[in-house]
Amino acid sequence: MSAKADADRVAELARQVVAEHDPKKVPIPEFLTASYDAGLSWVHFPVGLGGLGVSRGLQAVADGILQGAGGPMPLGLNPMGYGMAAPTVREHAQSEELKKFWLRPLASTEDIWCQLFSEPGAGSDLAGLATSAVRDGDDWVINGQKVWTSLAHRARWGLLLARTNPDVAKHKGLTYFVLDMHAPGVETRPLRQLTGQAEFNEVYMTDARIPDAHRLGEVGNGWGVAMTTLMNERSALGGSGARRGAGTIAEAVGLWASRPDLQTPVLRDRLTQLWLRSEAQRLTAQRSRATATVGGPGPEGSIGKLVGAELNQHIYTWCMDLLGAEGILYHGYGMHDSDDETDWRGPIQQRFLRSKANTIEGGTSEVMRNILAERMLGLPGEPRV
Secondary structure, X not given: OOHHHHHHHHHHHHHHHHHHOOOOOOOHHHHHHHHHHOOOOOOOOOEOOOEOOOOHHHHHHHHHHHHHOOOOOHHHHOHHHHHHHHHXXXXXXXXXXXXXXXXXXXXXXXXXXXXXXXXXXOOOOHHHOOOEEEEEOOEEEEEEEEEEEEOOOOOOEEEEEEEOOOOOOOOOOEEEEEEEOOOOOEEEEEEOOOOOOOOEEEEEEEEEEEEHHHEEOOOOOHHHHHHHHHHHHHHHHHOOOOOOOOOHHHHHHHHHHHOHHHOOHHHHHHHHHXXXXXXXXXXXHHHHHHHOOOOOOOOOHHHHHHHHHHHHHHHHHHHHHHHHXXXXXXXXXXXXXXXXXXXXXXXXXXXXXXXXXXXXXXOOHHHHHHHHHHHHOOOOOOOOO
Protein backbone atom coordinates (compact mmCIF):
# COMPACT_ATOMS: atom_id res chain seq x y z
CA MET A 1 0.00 0.00 0.00
CA SER A 2 1.30 3.48 -0.88
CA ALA A 3 2.20 6.08 1.75
CA LYS A 4 -0.78 8.18 0.73
CA ALA A 5 -3.13 5.21 1.00
CA ASP A 6 -1.76 4.43 4.47
CA ALA A 7 -2.25 8.05 5.54
CA ASP A 8 -5.82 8.06 4.21
CA ARG A 9 -6.57 4.84 6.06
CA VAL A 10 -5.19 6.19 9.34
CA ALA A 11 -7.21 9.39 8.96
CA GLU A 12 -10.40 7.46 8.17
CA LEU A 13 -9.99 5.22 11.21
CA ALA A 14 -9.32 8.22 13.45
CA ARG A 15 -12.44 10.01 12.23
CA GLN A 16 -14.45 6.84 12.82
CA VAL A 17 -13.21 6.57 16.42
CA VAL A 18 -14.16 10.21 17.05
CA ALA A 19 -17.60 9.71 15.49
CA GLU A 20 -18.38 6.60 17.55
CA HIS A 21 -16.67 7.67 20.79
CA ASP A 22 -16.92 11.44 21.11
CA PRO A 23 -13.99 12.34 23.43
CA LYS A 24 -16.02 15.20 24.87
CA LYS A 25 -18.77 12.83 26.00
CA VAL A 26 -17.21 9.45 26.87
CA PRO A 27 -14.73 8.60 29.65
CA ILE A 28 -11.07 8.85 28.71
CA PRO A 29 -10.38 5.09 29.11
CA GLU A 30 -13.23 4.27 26.71
CA PHE A 31 -11.94 6.68 24.08
CA LEU A 32 -8.35 5.44 24.38
CA THR A 33 -9.45 1.79 24.29
CA ALA A 34 -11.36 2.47 21.07
CA SER A 35 -8.23 4.11 19.66
CA TYR A 36 -6.19 1.05 20.63
CA ASP A 37 -8.67 -1.35 19.05
CA ALA A 38 -8.60 0.72 15.86
CA GLY A 39 -4.80 0.46 15.74
CA LEU A 40 -4.16 4.13 16.49
CA SER A 41 -2.29 3.99 19.80
CA TRP A 42 1.02 3.28 18.06
CA VAL A 43 0.32 3.02 14.33
CA HIS A 44 3.70 1.37 13.65
CA PHE A 45 2.92 -1.53 16.02
CA PRO A 46 1.54 -4.80 14.56
CA VAL A 47 -2.18 -5.23 13.97
CA GLY A 48 -3.82 -6.52 17.15
CA LEU A 49 -1.34 -4.76 19.41
CA GLY A 50 -2.64 -1.22 19.09
CA GLY A 51 -1.16 -0.62 15.66
CA LEU A 52 -1.60 -0.95 11.91
CA GLY A 53 1.90 -1.91 10.83
CA VAL A 54 2.45 1.38 8.98
CA SER A 55 5.12 4.07 9.22
CA ARG A 56 5.73 5.62 12.64
CA GLY A 57 5.49 9.03 11.00
CA LEU A 58 1.75 8.55 10.44
CA GLN A 59 1.13 8.73 14.19
CA ALA A 60 0.92 12.50 13.74
CA VAL A 61 -2.01 12.02 11.35
CA ALA A 62 -3.95 9.98 13.91
CA ASP A 63 -3.06 12.25 16.83
CA GLY A 64 -4.00 15.37 14.91
CA ILE A 65 -7.54 14.09 14.39
CA LEU A 66 -8.02 12.41 17.77
CA GLN A 67 -6.64 15.27 19.84
CA GLY A 68 -8.07 17.89 17.52
CA ALA A 69 -11.52 16.55 18.40
CA GLY A 70 -10.82 16.98 22.11
CA GLY A 71 -9.14 13.68 22.84
CA PRO A 72 -6.39 13.53 25.49
CA MET A 73 -2.66 13.34 24.89
CA PRO A 74 -2.06 9.83 26.29
CA LEU A 75 1.68 10.35 26.75
CA GLY A 76 0.83 12.95 29.38
CA LEU A 77 -1.50 10.55 31.21
CA ASN A 78 0.77 7.50 31.17
CA PRO A 79 4.23 8.79 30.21
CA MET A 80 6.32 5.77 31.15
CA GLY A 81 3.64 3.47 29.75
CA TYR A 82 3.30 5.06 26.33
CA GLY A 83 6.83 6.34 25.95
CA MET A 84 8.85 3.42 27.32
CA ALA A 85 6.90 0.35 28.42
CA ALA A 86 4.83 -0.15 25.28
CA PRO A 87 7.75 -0.37 22.81
CA THR A 88 9.77 -2.52 25.23
CA VAL A 89 6.90 -4.95 25.84
CA ARG A 90 6.08 -5.08 22.16
CA GLU A 91 9.65 -6.03 21.25
CA HIS A 92 10.68 -8.26 24.16
CA ALA A 93 7.66 -9.87 25.91
CA GLN A 94 7.73 -13.66 25.73
CA SER A 95 4.33 -14.21 24.10
CA GLU A 96 1.64 -12.47 22.09
CA GLU A 97 -0.80 -13.16 24.92
CA LEU A 98 1.36 -11.23 27.39
CA LYS A 99 1.77 -8.36 24.95
CA LYS A 100 -2.01 -8.02 24.65
CA PHE A 101 -2.46 -8.50 28.41
CA TRP A 102 -0.19 -5.54 29.15
CA LEU A 103 -0.71 -3.23 26.17
CA ARG A 104 -4.49 -2.77 26.09
CA PRO A 105 -4.93 -1.50 29.70
CA LEU A 106 -1.72 0.48 29.27
CA ALA A 107 -3.16 2.20 26.22
CA SER A 108 -6.41 3.00 28.02
CA THR A 109 -4.34 4.43 30.94
CA GLU A 110 -6.18 2.14 33.33
CA ASP A 111 -2.78 0.61 34.16
CA ILE A 112 -0.11 3.22 34.88
CA TRP A 113 3.52 2.16 34.45
CA CYS A 114 6.78 3.26 36.05
CA GLN A 115 10.49 2.68 35.38
CA LEU A 116 12.69 1.07 38.04
CA PHE A 117 16.23 1.80 36.83
CA SER A 118 18.02 4.40 38.97
CA GLU A 119 19.57 3.45 42.32
CA PRO A 120 21.05 5.50 45.18
CA GLY A 121 24.54 4.04 44.75
CA ALA A 122 24.77 3.94 40.97
CA GLY A 123 24.25 7.56 39.92
CA SER A 124 24.41 7.89 36.14
CA ASP A 125 26.11 4.49 35.87
CA LEU A 126 23.02 2.40 35.18
CA ALA A 127 25.07 -0.78 34.74
CA GLY A 128 26.42 -0.32 38.29
CA LEU A 129 23.06 -1.18 39.85
CA ALA A 130 22.93 -3.59 42.81
CA THR A 131 19.29 -4.75 43.00
CA SER A 132 19.44 -8.54 42.81
CA ALA A 133 17.21 -11.14 41.17
CA VAL A 134 17.76 -14.76 42.22
CA ARG A 135 16.03 -17.66 40.44
CA ASP A 136 13.75 -19.79 42.61
CA GLY A 137 11.86 -22.34 40.53
CA ASP A 138 9.53 -20.51 38.16
CA ASP A 139 10.02 -17.23 40.02
CA TRP A 140 12.71 -14.65 40.58
CA VAL A 141 13.21 -13.22 44.08
CA ILE A 142 14.01 -9.49 44.04
CA ASN A 143 15.84 -7.51 46.71
CA GLY A 144 17.05 -3.93 46.42
CA GLN A 145 16.13 -0.28 46.21
CA LYS A 146 15.28 2.06 43.33
CA VAL A 147 15.00 5.83 43.45
CA TRP A 148 13.53 8.77 41.49
CA THR A 149 10.73 6.49 40.25
CA SER A 150 8.10 8.78 38.76
CA LEU A 151 4.46 7.76 39.38
CA ALA A 152 5.46 4.63 41.33
CA HIS A 153 2.76 5.51 43.87
CA ARG A 154 0.12 5.17 41.14
CA ALA A 155 1.70 2.47 38.99
CA ARG A 156 0.30 -1.01 38.42
CA TRP A 157 3.42 -2.30 36.67
CA GLY A 158 7.09 -1.36 36.72
CA LEU A 159 9.95 -1.89 34.26
CA LEU A 160 12.70 -3.40 36.42
CA LEU A 161 16.39 -3.89 35.64
CA ALA A 162 18.13 -6.19 38.14
CA ARG A 163 21.40 -8.06 38.54
CA THR A 164 21.11 -11.81 38.00
CA ASN A 165 24.84 -12.63 37.75
CA PRO A 166 27.30 -10.67 39.92
CA ASP A 167 30.30 -12.65 38.63
CA VAL A 168 30.46 -11.27 35.09
CA ALA A 169 31.10 -7.82 33.61
CA LYS A 170 28.52 -5.40 34.96
CA HIS A 171 26.76 -4.84 31.63
CA LYS A 172 26.40 -8.59 31.05
CA GLY A 173 24.97 -9.64 34.42
CA LEU A 174 21.63 -7.83 34.10
CA THR A 175 18.13 -9.11 33.33
CA TYR A 176 14.95 -7.17 32.62
CA PHE A 177 11.56 -7.84 34.24
CA VAL A 178 8.06 -6.47 34.61
CA LEU A 179 7.29 -6.05 38.32
CA ASP A 180 3.80 -6.08 39.81
CA MET A 181 3.86 -2.92 41.91
CA HIS A 182 1.10 -4.35 44.12
CA ALA A 183 3.01 -7.56 44.90
CA PRO A 184 4.01 -8.42 48.49
CA GLY A 185 7.42 -7.05 49.35
CA VAL A 186 7.13 -3.92 47.17
CA GLU A 187 7.05 -0.67 49.16
CA THR A 188 6.81 2.82 47.69
CA ARG A 189 7.84 5.93 49.62
CA PRO A 190 7.27 9.45 48.24
CA LEU A 191 10.12 11.90 47.67
CA ARG A 192 9.14 15.54 48.13
CA GLN A 193 10.33 17.89 45.42
CA LEU A 194 11.24 21.56 45.25
CA THR A 195 7.66 22.23 44.14
CA GLY A 196 6.19 20.60 47.26
CA GLN A 197 4.80 17.71 45.25
CA ALA A 198 5.76 14.04 45.35
CA GLU A 199 5.47 12.78 41.78
CA PHE A 200 8.45 10.49 42.15
CA ASN A 201 9.45 8.01 44.80
CA GLU A 202 11.92 5.53 46.20
CA VAL A 203 10.89 1.88 45.90
CA TYR A 204 12.03 -0.93 48.19
CA MET A 205 11.80 -4.59 47.15
CA THR A 206 12.18 -7.17 49.89
CA ASP A 207 11.87 -10.79 48.72
CA ALA A 208 9.40 -9.64 46.07
CA ARG A 209 8.64 -12.36 43.53
CA ILE A 210 8.34 -12.10 39.76
CA PRO A 211 7.28 -15.07 37.59
CA ASP A 212 9.82 -15.96 34.93
CA ALA A 213 7.08 -15.42 32.34
CA HIS A 214 7.32 -11.71 33.18
CA ARG A 215 10.96 -11.57 32.14
CA LEU A 216 11.61 -9.42 29.05
CA GLY A 217 14.40 -10.74 26.84
CA GLU A 218 16.94 -13.40 27.69
CA VAL A 219 18.60 -13.86 31.05
CA GLY A 220 21.74 -11.71 31.07
CA ASN A 221 20.56 -9.51 28.19
CA GLY A 222 18.92 -6.87 30.35
CA TRP A 223 21.28 -4.18 29.10
CA GLY A 224 20.15 -4.71 25.52
CA VAL A 225 16.49 -4.57 26.51
CA ALA A 226 17.15 -1.45 28.59
CA MET A 227 18.52 0.27 25.48
CA THR A 228 15.12 -0.22 23.84
CA THR A 229 13.52 1.53 26.81
CA LEU A 230 16.03 4.38 27.01
CA MET A 231 16.03 5.18 23.29
CA ASN A 232 12.24 5.37 23.32
CA GLU A 233 12.24 7.39 26.56
CA ARG A 234 14.50 10.04 25.07
CA SER A 235 12.52 10.09 21.86
CA ALA A 236 9.29 10.58 23.85
CA LEU A 237 10.76 13.26 26.11
CA GLY A 238 12.20 15.09 23.12
CA GLY A 239 9.04 14.85 21.06
CA SER A 240 7.05 17.96 20.35
CA GLY A 241 3.38 18.56 19.76
CA ALA A 242 2.19 18.35 16.17
CA ARG A 243 0.53 21.77 16.33
CA ARG A 244 2.47 24.93 15.62
CA GLY A 245 3.04 27.04 18.71
CA ALA A 246 1.85 24.30 21.07
CA GLY A 247 3.51 23.09 24.25
CA THR A 248 5.59 25.13 26.66
CA ILE A 249 5.98 28.07 24.31
CA ALA A 250 2.19 28.43 24.21
CA GLU A 251 2.22 29.05 27.96
CA ALA A 252 4.78 31.82 27.55
CA VAL A 253 2.84 33.44 24.70
CA GLY A 254 -0.36 33.23 26.74
CA LEU A 255 1.32 34.83 29.74
CA TRP A 256 2.68 37.62 27.53
CA ALA A 257 -0.77 38.32 26.07
CA SER A 258 -2.37 38.40 29.52
CA ARG A 259 0.08 40.93 30.98
CA PRO A 260 0.40 43.99 28.70
CA ASP A 261 1.41 45.97 31.78
CA LEU A 262 4.70 44.06 31.95
CA GLN A 263 5.65 44.06 28.27
CA THR A 264 8.92 45.59 27.09
CA PRO A 265 10.68 45.50 23.69
CA VAL A 266 13.54 43.43 25.14
CA LEU A 267 11.19 40.79 26.54
CA ARG A 268 9.28 40.72 23.25
CA ASP A 269 12.52 40.08 21.35
CA ARG A 270 13.49 37.26 23.73
CA LEU A 271 10.03 35.68 23.40
CA THR A 272 10.28 35.84 19.60
CA GLN A 273 13.63 34.07 19.69
CA LEU A 274 12.23 31.37 22.00
CA TRP A 275 9.25 30.89 19.69
CA LEU A 276 11.59 30.41 16.73
CA ARG A 277 13.66 27.86 18.65
CA SER A 278 10.51 26.00 19.69
CA GLU A 279 9.30 25.90 16.11
CA ALA A 280 12.67 24.60 14.93
CA GLN A 281 12.55 21.86 17.55
CA ARG A 282 8.98 20.95 16.59
CA LEU A 283 9.84 20.67 12.91
CA THR A 284 12.95 18.63 13.65
CA ALA A 285 10.94 16.20 15.77
CA GLN A 286 8.24 16.03 13.11
CA ARG A 287 10.82 15.28 10.41
CA SER A 288 12.35 12.56 12.59
CA ARG A 289 8.97 10.91 13.08
CA ALA A 290 8.10 11.17 9.40
CA THR A 291 11.30 9.44 8.30
CA ALA A 292 11.15 6.73 10.96
CA THR A 293 10.27 3.22 9.85
CA VAL A 294 8.62 0.42 11.78
CA GLY A 295 11.83 0.03 13.80
CA GLY A 296 12.57 1.83 17.04
CA PRO A 297 14.35 5.15 17.45
CA GLY A 298 18.12 5.42 17.52
CA PRO A 299 20.55 7.71 19.32
CA GLU A 300 19.23 10.70 17.37
CA GLY A 301 16.34 10.73 19.85
CA SER A 302 18.80 12.28 22.28
CA ILE A 303 18.82 15.47 20.20
CA GLY A 304 15.19 16.23 20.93
CA LYS A 305 15.57 15.36 24.60
CA LEU A 306 18.65 17.55 25.01
CA VAL A 307 17.23 20.54 23.14
CA GLY A 308 13.72 20.23 24.55
CA ALA A 309 14.87 20.04 28.18
CA GLU A 310 17.09 23.10 27.95
CA LEU A 311 14.52 25.02 25.91
CA ASN A 312 11.86 24.39 28.58
CA GLN A 313 14.13 25.90 31.19
CA HIS A 314 14.84 28.97 29.04
CA ILE A 315 11.12 29.50 28.40
CA TYR A 316 10.14 29.31 32.06
CA THR A 317 13.05 31.55 33.02
CA TRP A 318 11.68 34.10 30.56
CA CYS A 319 8.27 33.80 32.25
CA MET A 320 9.84 34.58 35.62
CA ASP A 321 11.70 37.56 34.11
CA LEU A 322 8.42 38.88 32.72
CA LEU A 323 6.70 38.59 36.10
CA GLY A 324 9.64 40.16 37.96
CA ALA A 325 9.12 40.22 41.73
CA GLU A 326 5.73 38.62 41.17
CA GLY A 327 7.56 35.47 40.11
CA ILE A 328 8.60 34.70 43.69
CA LEU A 329 4.99 34.67 44.92
CA TYR A 330 4.44 30.91 45.02
CA HIS A 331 2.07 29.38 47.57
CA GLY A 332 2.66 25.72 46.71
CA TYR A 333 5.45 24.82 49.11
CA GLY A 334 3.06 22.95 51.38
CA MET A 335 3.55 19.22 50.91
CA HIS A 336 1.02 17.80 48.49
CA ASP A 337 -0.57 14.39 48.85
CA SER A 338 1.27 12.07 46.46
CA ASP A 339 -2.07 10.71 45.25
CA ASP A 340 -3.42 14.16 44.43
CA GLU A 341 -4.29 14.10 40.73
CA THR A 342 -5.57 17.66 40.53
CA ASP A 343 -3.77 20.22 38.38
CA TRP A 344 -0.25 18.93 39.03
CA ARG A 345 1.21 21.53 36.70
CA GLY A 346 0.09 24.32 39.01
CA PRO A 347 0.92 28.02 38.52
CA ILE A 348 3.72 29.22 36.28
CA GLN A 349 6.05 29.53 39.27
CA GLN A 350 5.62 25.83 40.00
CA ARG A 351 6.33 24.95 36.38
CA PHE A 352 9.52 27.02 36.52
CA LEU A 353 10.69 25.07 39.56
CA ARG A 354 9.72 21.74 38.00
CA SER A 355 11.61 22.51 34.79
CA LYS A 356 14.89 22.36 36.71
CA ALA A 357 14.56 18.56 36.65
CA ASN A 358 14.22 18.42 32.85
CA THR A 359 17.98 18.33 32.24
CA ILE A 360 18.40 15.49 34.77
CA GLU A 361 15.45 13.13 34.24
CA GLY A 362 15.55 10.69 31.37
CA GLY A 363 19.32 11.05 31.15
CA THR A 364 21.27 14.18 32.02
CA SER A 365 22.25 16.67 29.35
CA GLU A 366 25.86 15.58 29.87
CA VAL A 367 24.91 11.98 29.08
CA MET A 368 22.94 13.12 26.02
CA ARG A 369 25.96 15.02 24.70
CA ASN A 370 28.17 11.97 25.17
CA ILE A 371 25.70 9.80 23.25
CA LEU A 372 25.51 12.26 20.37
CA ALA A 373 29.27 12.75 20.27
CA GLU A 374 30.14 9.06 20.33
CA ARG A 375 27.28 7.40 18.43
CA MET A 376 26.42 10.04 15.85
CA LEU A 377 29.60 12.08 15.36
CA GLY A 378 32.04 9.23 15.90
CA LEU A 379 34.14 11.12 18.43
CA PRO A 380 36.28 9.15 20.90
CA GLY A 381 34.54 8.25 24.12
CA GLU A 382 35.41 9.56 27.55
CA PRO A 383 37.70 7.32 29.64
CA ARG A 384 35.68 4.60 31.39
CA VAL A 385 36.59 3.05 34.70
